[in-house]
Amino acid sequence: MGRNVDPTPGPAHRPTAAVFAAFAGFTAIAGINAVAVKISNEGLAPFWGATLRFGLAGFLFAWWAVAFRLPFPRGRALVGAALYGTIGFGLSYAFAYWSLLGITAGLLSVLVATVPLLTILLASVHGLEHVRRRHVLGGGLAASGIALMVARGVGLDVSVPHFLAALLMPVAIAESTVLLKKFPRAHPVPTNAVAMAIGSTLLFLASLVAGETHVLPAGVRVTSAYLYLVFAGSIAMFTLFLFVLNRWTASAVSYQAVLSPIVTIFVASQLVGEGVTWPFVVGAAIVLAAVYVGAVRPAQPTATPAAVEEGRSGGSTTGAQEP
Numbered sequence: 001m002g003r004n005v006d007p008t009p010g011p012a013h014r015p016t017a018a019v020f021a022a023f024a025g026f027t028a029i030a031g032i033n034a035v036a037v038k039i040s041n042e043g044l045a046p047f048w049g050a051t052l053r054f055g056l057a058g059f060l061f062a063w064w065a066v067a068f069r070l071p072f073p074r075g076r077a078l079v080g081a082a083l084y085g086t087i088g089f090g091l092s093y094a095f096a097y098w099s100l101l102g103i104t105a106g107l108l109s110v111l112v113a114t115v116p117l118l119t120i121l122l123a124s125v126h127g128l129e130h131v132r133r134r135h136v137l138g139g140g141l142a143a144s145g146i147a148l149m150v151a152r153g154v155g156l157d158v159s160v161p162h163f164l165a166a167l168l169m170p171v172a173i174a175e176s177t178v179l180l181k182k183f184p185r186a187h188p189v190p191t192n193a194v195a196m197a198i199g200s201t202l203l204f205l206a207s208l209v210a211g212e213t214h215v216l217p218a219g220v221r222v223t224s225a226y227l228y229l230v231f232a233g234s235i236a237m238f239t240l241f242l243f244v245l246n247r248w249t250a251s252a253v254s255y256q257a258v259l260s261p262i263v264t265i266f267v268a269s270q271l272v273g274e275g276v277t278w279p280f281v282v283g284a285a286i287v288l289a290a291v292y293v294g295a296v297r298p299a300q301p302t303a304t305p306a307a308v309e310e311g312r313s314g315g316s317t318t319g320a321q322e323p
Helices: 017-040 046-067 076-099 105-112 115-125 133-153 160-181 188-210 220-245 256-271 278-296 305-312
Strands: none
Touching (some): 017 046, 017 076, 017 105, 017 256, 046 188, 105 133, 105 160, 105 256, 105 278, 115 133, 115 278, 256 278
């Protein structure tokens, strides 16, 4: 799969029923993840629960890589995988698991939906992309929606430290993704094995510093949530994501960011009794609209004579750019 993606799917890019099913699958799994973490926190200390999750998932990815003789990253690619694991798994999931002790799963899922927009903004900081008008508009809309949700939608009893941790999670995810793009590409399965090994080690150290109790999952509810997070929330979701990404455009796949929070809010209301107020619904809708405007909505193509001539001669394109 090359770096360049045609933003306008033609007949060759038209998704099959299997692709649609896989897209629906990983979107639903992503939406349930925050609720499963909330339930996992009922029986497992947050950092320790994340350690167990990514420790086992990383081991399974490593087994996958060894069994199929997939090459592990080396040199600068290994450095990239290590940074990805440190920030993308160590920091981001430390923020996620701990934040859910003081905020709702629905609120966290809406904040995580800002990852595509934050990725664009951080990519501009690293000199990989340019910030455009729609990105600024999307950022402003997202901030307004989040403010409405916190001030009116989930009440004034939101824990400020836990909310700040929730804000840092999507920043860490976006930063880890951008940094990974600055290093040579490696096979995703061994890359995730390395990243999760590093991430779970850092999470375990955080658990030791926090003085958490280290126990295994107990009870049907907590054990089921833990096993879901390992096999569905990590292994299956990653596999389905790659299946879809290899068969559909990146812009289409990014719609998952605005769909999975809807799943989270519904499931959270059923499984953990999280109330849904109208201000929360309005604020969440504003945030999801901001992500669509700022990051998901396809840019309008700009065709110049030189670009048309290059396309006719077989030149490579990096996708349409907005004025």
